[in-house]
Amino acid sequence: AQTVTQSQPEMSVQEAETVTLSCTYDTSESDYYLFWYKQPPSRQMILVIRQEAYKQQNATENRFSVNFQKAAKSFSLKISDSQLGDAAMYFCAYRRYNNDMRFGAGTRLTVKP
Amino acid sequence: AAGVIQSPRHLIKEKRETATLKCYPIPRHDTVYWYQQGPGQDPQFLISFYEKMQSDKGSIPDRFSAQQFSDYHSELNMSSLELGDSALYFCASSSTLGQGENTGELFFGEGSRLTVL
Numbered sequence: 001a002q003t004v005t006q007s008q009p010e011m012s013v014q015e016a017e018t019v020t021l022s023c024t025y026d027t028s029e030s031d032y033y034l035f036w037y038k039q040p041p042s043r044q045m046i047l048v049i050r051q052e053a054y055k056q057q058n059a060t061e062n063r064f065s066v067n068f069q070k071a072a073k074s075f076s077l078k079i080s081d082s083q084l085g086d087a088a089m090y091f092c093a094y095r096r097y098n099n100d101m102r103f104g105a106g107t108r109l110t111v112k113p
Numbered sequence: 114a115a116g117v118i119q120s121p122r123h124l125i126k127e128k129r130e131t132a133t134l135k136c137y138p139i140p141r142h143d144t145v146y147w148y149q150q151g152p153g154q155d156p157q158f159l160i161s162f163y164e165k166m167q168s169d170k171g172s173i174p175d176r177f178s179a180q181q182f183s184d185y186h187s188e189l190n191m192s193s194l195e196l197g198d199s200a201l202y203f204c205a206s207s208s209t210l211g212q213g214e215n216t217g218e219l220f221f222g223e224g225s226r227l228t229v230l
Contacts, residue, residue, distance in 0.1 A: 033217035035217075035218070042223075043150075043201055043224060044223050044224070045156070047218055050216065050217060050218060091155055091156075095217060095219070098144075098163075098209055099169065100146055100158040100161055100169055100171065101205075102158070103156050105154075105155050106155050
């Protein structure tokens with residue numbers, strides 16, 4: 001069974017606009033990590049942002065922020081002031097402590113100039 | 114800062130041949146993970162090692178094996194290659210949670226692209 005679900009295979013945003021990518025996950029654990037990774041055409045996995053489940057405050061990294069709803073098991077990524085370089089595949093990922101990381105199917109983001 | 118090093122970056126093999134991928138984790142990282150990413154797919158966990166011992170196993174075919182050596186580098190051996198093994202193979206490393214500057218993040222190498230003809 002898929003632990004991480006990304007329901008949006010593709011998303012599109014106009015340059016300088018804001019876009020939100022959705023992610024839900026399934027777990028019975030109380031302590032874990034959540035991540036968003038970006039994979040550009042080079043296919044390198046680049047960490048965008050991380051969230052520790054025990055922290056209630058949503059993580060932010062410059063133009064990237066998350067909306068973490070632990071009870072709802074939801075972890076969405078908001079990209080503000082979108083740039084052409086943001087175009088990539090975005091993977092939501094879940095990791096239990098000291099275990100492997102599990103990925104969602106990914107969302108392909110297109111940024112229109 | 115040192116990153117995860119994978120070699121070779123590209124590899125072309127024929128069906129039924131054998132391939133070996135190498136991974137050099139970040140210094141002082143004690144855990145190595147191998148992932149397989151097929152075209153248009155998300156990375157799938159294959160196997161992991163903690164302190165040179167296999168720690169977890171995912172969807173790794175029986176034709177594949179892996180090990181971690183005393184210098185912490187790891188090798189993924191793939192035999193009787195099939196067309197479906199064509200993929201990008203990632204190695205990632207991390208330090209055990211609760212130790213040092215652990216952030217829960219897996220640090221990924223740039224991947225080894227295997228093409229089976």
